[in-house]
Amino acid sequence: MKVDKDLIEKYHRQECTAEETEAVEQWLFSGESDEALQLPAGEDKAKHKAGLWKEISSILPEEDDLSGTAATAGTSAHIKRYLTIPGFWTGTIAASVALVLVAFTFYHFGGSGQSGDQFVSVDNHSAVDIRHIRSADYDISVGPNTKGLIDRNSGTIDLSGSMVITPSRDVELTFGQGHEKITFKTGETYIVLNDLDGKGRIIIVNERNLTDLPPVIQKQIINQFKI
Amino acid sequence: MLPTAKNLNFLLTLLFTASIFFSSCSDKGKDDEPGDKAYSIYILGKDGREWITPADSLSGGIIYPERQGAPLNIREIDRDIIVRNGFYYRLNWKNKRFYKYRLAGGAFEKTDSVTLKDFSIENFRWLGGDTLLLTGLKTPDFAEVRYFLLKASDLTLISQGSMDIARPSGRFSSMSIGFAEPKGDKLLLGYTYHQQLGGSDYTTSDTTYITALKYPEMSALETQKEFRSTYPAGINTVQSYTFYDEQGDFYFMSCPGIALGNRPDVHTGIFRIRKNALQTDPDYFFDISASRINNHAYGLWYLGNGQAIIRSERKDLYKGLGDHYSTAHFEFYLLDLKAQTVKKLDLPLDKGTRRECVIVDKGIAYIAVNSTKEGNFVWLYDISKGTLRKGLQLAGETDFIMRIDRLH
Numbered sequence: 001m002k003v004d005k006d007l008i009e010k011y012h013r014q015e016c017t018a019e020e021t022e023a024v025e026q027w028l029f030s031g032e033s034d035e036a037l038q039l040p041a042g043e044d045k046a047k048h049k050a051g052l053w054k055e056i057s058s059i060l061p062e063e064d065d066l067s068g069t070a071a072t073a074g075t076s077a078h079i080k081r082y083l084t085i086p087g088f089w090t091g092t093i094a095a096s097v098a099l100v101l102v103a104f105t106f107y108h109f110g111g112s113g114q115s116g117d118q119f120v121s122v123d124n125h126s127a128v129d130i131r132h133i134r135s136a137d138y139d140i141s142v143g144p145n146t147k148g149l150i151d152r153n154s155g156t157i158d159l160s161g162s163m164v165i166t167p168s169r170d171v172e173l174t175f176g177q178g179h180e181k182i183t184f185k186t187g188e189t190y191i192v193l194n195d196l197d198g199k200g201r202i203i204i205v206n207e208r209n210l211t212d213l214p215p216v217i218q219k220q221i222i223n224q225f226k227i
Numbered sequence: 228m229l230p231t232a233k234n235l236n237f238l239l240t241l242l243f244t245a246s247i248f249f250s251s252c253s254d255k256g257k258d259d260e261p262g263d264k265a266y267s268i269y270i271l272g273k274d275g276r277e278w279i280t281p282a283d284s285l286s287g288g289i290i291y292p293e294r295q296g297a298p299l300n301i302r303e304i305d306r307d308i309i310v311r312n313g314f315y316y317r318l319n320w321k322n323k324r325f326y327k328y329r330l331a332g333g334a335f336e337k338t339d340s341v342t343l344k345d346f347s348i349e350n351f352r353w354l355g356g357d358t359l360l361l362t363g364l365k366t367p368d369f370a371e372v373r374y375f376l377l378k379a380s381d382l383t384l385i386s387q388g389s390m391d392i393a394r395p396s397g398r399f400s401s402m403s404i405g406f407a408e409p410k411g412d413k414l415l416l417g418y419t420y421h422q423q424l425g426g427s428d429y430t431t432s433d434t435t436y437i438t439a440l441k442y443p444e445m446s447a448l449e450t451q452k453e454f455r456s457t458y459p460a461g462i463n464t465v466q467s468y469t470f471y472d473e474q475g476d477f478y479f480m481s482c483p484g485i486a487l488g489n490r491p492d493v494h495t496g497i498f499r500i501r502k503n504a505l506q507t508d509p510d511y512f513f514d515i516s517a518s519r520i521n522n523h524a525y526g527l528w529y530l531g532n533g534q535a536i537i538r539s540e541r542k543d544l545y546k547g548l549g550d551h552y553s554t555a556h557f558e559f560y561l562l563d564l565k566a567q568t569v570k571k572l573d574l575p576l577d578k579g580t581r582r583e584c585v586i587v588d589k590g591i592a593y594i595a596v597n598s599t600k601e602g603n604f605v606w607l608y609d610i611s612k613g614t615l616r617k618g619l620q621l622a623g624e625t626d627f628i629m630r631i632d633r634l635h
Binding site: 195199217 | 301302307320347349364366368369401403421423427428429431461462485486487546547548549580
């Protein structure tokens, strides 16, 4: 099946059939360049490809099955034992992974930068399964029924739902616009989830302090993320 | 030959020196055995480090955990522990092993362990001697009630299996066990069910279930549905929610507040199960939320003579679950269980959502309070006089007193 702009937009609107979805995702994560993109004569395709991926790899995740890779060693957390951040979730997703890829493609090959290319969506529409995402800086397991949006310029993550973050180096992330940066330490595993008050507030807790959460949430996290 | 004065003087000097030597040796020996001390204090430090520090007394003085405490491996230890007769017990939910620890020479060291496969502890109960009943749920789905019966001395398993309790069904997907209490040849199990509402949100059934199981077969005999409140008691490795009075009647508190049941519309209350009964007393319900406390509470400790202490939250002071732990908003109330009256104890606001923070010993209730303004102290409530005073201070790197226990 040919993956073109129309199909990608259809994918973004979640109107694809299972077969179309599979085709788009195969295209997205195959690592192969798109034959539809014709480079000017004399240009080295491999060089462009490497440059493109280098540019986006710091924030743009590549789908990967990370089950069972939770880190267990490293320094103790700099993060406070139990952190909370006021609400911010706006309810609007700016772009899907697919459109960001297209935007980057246009930016690099077409030279027409677009305002949406700083956002990466990490939505998980499944009611049961976890979505595993790996980037250069951290691994993320996105919980069921979760909407997430990463602003790569500001290091800001908007979240509605739950995720588990395991940094591969010390990273500073902000949850919600205008809030303080939080240091996520190498080798630690953090659980990030919405508060129960319905106001979108965020709770961040180190995995080893799971006891600080209500037991029912502990059970849901252990059951969902298999940590 | 009689000793000369000079010889006698020499002999006495020798004896005196020897007595000092042996005395200092024995003192040193005592200091080297922190596990012999009466109390154990679990401290969370300001930088995330944790210690367990032993103490001879909670009545006064000052302890710096970073100097006097045994440092804990925070990747292995948490405060959900069982403390008894100088030993500590904890299930490591990551590696499925149940460890026995002790304090020795300033260190917190493992002495033994046993594998408890696919298990999460909800409740522990000593059954006479060193027999320990652990009741919990099968992991990772938390939908099947399981138990392990073991000898604490050497952690040998006596028996294990499933209990005849209905799995969550319909809209419910997990459950919580609040208590598992022996009643002759029966075991009473209090529990409820939970519904996931999407994301991390959840709610709890409006019903408390109490099933009488035939012991040791663990087959169900009868189940009571109690509708007056929900989320009976709680995980007692972290905090106490039950007690027996002098008549052998059993009391437990329900915890529907945001921190446990997340059914804030339901009232927190105290139930009674008479000594020879298998169901709650229909004539007894101490409605805590309807009292002047007008809030939910978590944590219940018996003082004797029909009096108890509870730890209640202040919903006007915290914003949500996220700051429930870090904001000082907890108050302690003295309850008269018969008259069903409450009296606020004049203590600073306390912080930490669930904590084992009260010990009752020889007419004194020792209450550990983490005050944002006044620091971390153990307060002494004289039960007969009704007076309060500050006792032991936890200073230095102390952020939270997470639990206080009788070690011996």
